[in-house]
Amino acid sequence: MNLVIDIGNTRSKIGLFQENTLVEQAIWTDWTLADLLHYGNQVGARNVLFSTVAAPDPGMAEALEDHFNVLELTHETKLPFRNLYQTPKTLGKDRLAGVAGAQALYPGNNCLVVDCGTCIKYDLITAEAEYRGGNIAPGVRMRIQAMHHFTARLPEVPMEMPEQTIGTSTQTALQNGAIRGSVLEIEGFVQLFEQQATPLQTILTGGDAAFLLPFLTAHNPGIRYQPDLTLFGLNHILRHHFQ
Secondary structure (H helix, E strand, O other): OOOEEEEEEEEEEEEEEOEEEEEEEEEEOOOOOHHEOOOOEEEHHOEEEEEEEEOOOOHHHHHHHHOOOOOOOOOOOOOOOOOOOOHHHHHOOOHHHHHHHHHHHOOEEEEEEEOOOOOOEEEEEOOEEEEEEEEEEOOOHHHHHHHHHHHOOOOOOOOOOOOOOOOOOOHHHHHHHHHHHHHHHHHHHHHHOOOOOOEEEEEEEOOOHHHHHHHHHHHOOOOOOOOOHHHHHHHHHHHHHOO
16 A cells, blocks of 8 residues: 655645555645654555655654655656756656646647646646656635735726636626636646647646636537646555656
């Protein structure tokens, strides 16, 4: 059994895998190292990979190594694809995990990962197992909040898509700009990335992906939604390391 841990600023996602199958997952908002050790031993984990947005924690790695084969995801970790990013030290681990997840779930395909979170991130991995890089743009909620924060009178509007494409009030004008604008941006980037790799499988993930999905699939029915893409990617990297 493989255990992968994606440690964020406020919560952590846990995934338990039997080879490529996600057996169990959970979101932990308040946990300790003792909790993690207990859980890992209880489920019979053999290999553990953890990825954290914080600085590396040697103490955590050392404690885990007393019980499991342990790997921490860093820019130096051996990957199942060739990383062509020119500044690998600054490449977000979530982006690495996302393209690894795409490779695991859609092997032999050109894949564009669109991660709709605080920022919208676009990352391309080719059928030849080359990570080409990608782009980063403000997320939907960031756009809504920024228009309110950086102006004197514009309100912060609800995250709801207007029925009409032309705003007839300040609220719907802002919603169209932020939300419909994000949809149009994603569709535009999909077209641009298709010029680099064809055919192209687009995969949507991240906290706002489920909200945006129906607006995108209306014109792009081939888009796939994978809410657990990061966990699959971490497991793919872990399996590659210990194979």
